[in-house]
Amino acid sequence: MWPDKSVSWCVSIWRKEYTIGNILKQSIDEVISQYMKFKCITIRDLLLFNEECAKCPYLKHCGLGCRANSIFYEGNFYKRDPLMCGIYCGGLFNYFLEKLNERLKIMVK
Structure with a gap:
């Protein structure tokens, strides 16, 4: 408010x-x-306006990200969240997933 x-x-x-x-x-x-x-508003609603994200293999993880980021960085409520794209498509997600798996293997031993 x-x-x-x-x-x-x-x-x-x-x-x-x-x-x-x-x-x-x-x-x-x-x-x-x-x-x-x-x-x-659902992810399905947002995907109607965003074909790029509909084809992304990381969609199930990011859920199209934050609508505020879409507005601030893309100028549109319905566009992609470029910060989430950076995390997932940019490799940061896979890096953390790899490190987590390494850590879990150590803990299990």
Whole structure:
């Protein structure tokens, strides 16, 4: 919530154009109704606008990432989250998975 009592659907979103209401100007029910429009969006919904991610082998891990990152870095709610792409497609995920497996092998011995 902003100082003027505007409400955003995400704590990471501070841009005015992404507010979903204002508790001084609308009922709580109206604000919650607007919030639920964002809360109920599914990965399937997002994939309709994002063919690149639909083909990605890491989709089951990242779940299309963070919508706030999509807005900030790609300029669009429905685009990919480039930070998640960096983690998964950039090799960081596989690096950590490899290190975790090495550690587990040591612990099992």
